[in-house]
Amino acid sequence: MSRHHQLTAFIARGLIAALKPALALSMCAVAGYAMAAMSHRTVDQITNFSVSSASGMFQFAPNLVRIEPGETLTFLNSRGAHTVKSQKxxxxxxxxxxxxxxxxxxxxxxxxxxxxxxxxxxHGKYGMVMLVAVGDVEPTQEDYEKISKLKASKSAKDGYQRLMWELHK
Structure with a gap:
């Protein structure tokens, strides 16, 4: 190998060695950003005036979310008539x-x-409901029975059942 090639190889090895920590840090930063993005999602509350019936007009978007324990959902537009409430x-x-x-x-x-x-x-009485699945959970017969016993409208119960079927797919 010529002296020029030896010098080039030496410089390249030095650059790689010098850049490894910076590259590792940048990879960690990218991974951290991706994890933060995964652990923080947004749910909007919308009124869709293009729908002719109240049962489809009021919605959480998305209305079905699967997340891991410890993740955050940000709910938007809980003002005016819209609220976010635990379903008893x-x-x-x-x-x-x-x-x-x-x-x-x-x-x-x-x-x-x-x-x-x-x-x-x-608007829950019109079917404005959502389902959040936290962790590796699947709907059980007991969950379907809980829905049937809810003090909620038929539209709300139907909405929960539909979301459970979607989750189960």
Whole structure:
């Protein structure tokens, strides 16, 4: 190998050695950003005026979310008539309940694994519900029975059942 090639190889090895820590740090930063993006999702509350019936007009978007324990959902537009409320009878035992009213944005951390039924206090009767699946959970017969026993409208119960089927796919 010529002296020129030896010098070039020496410089290249030195550059690689010098850049390894910076490259490792940048990879960690990218991975950390990706994890933060995964652990923080947004749910909007919308009124879709293009729908002719109230049962499809009021929605959480998305209305079905699967997350890991400790992840955060940010709920948007909990103002005016829209709210975010724990569905009594369809919420993991021991998990803190949610009741958001009059806020443009509110964060909720879901630590306890399980299925969480979420409703809008005013529009839940029209089927404005969502399902949050925390951890590696699948709907059980007991979950379907919980839905049938809810003190909720038929539209809300049908909405939860539909979301459970979607989750099960």
């Amino acid at each position: 009878g369809f919420w993991p035992e021991g998990a803190p309940e949610v009741d958001i009213t009059g806020q443009l944005e509110a964060d909720v951390v879901f630590d306890t694994p399980g299925l969480y039924g979420v409703t809008c206090r005013r």
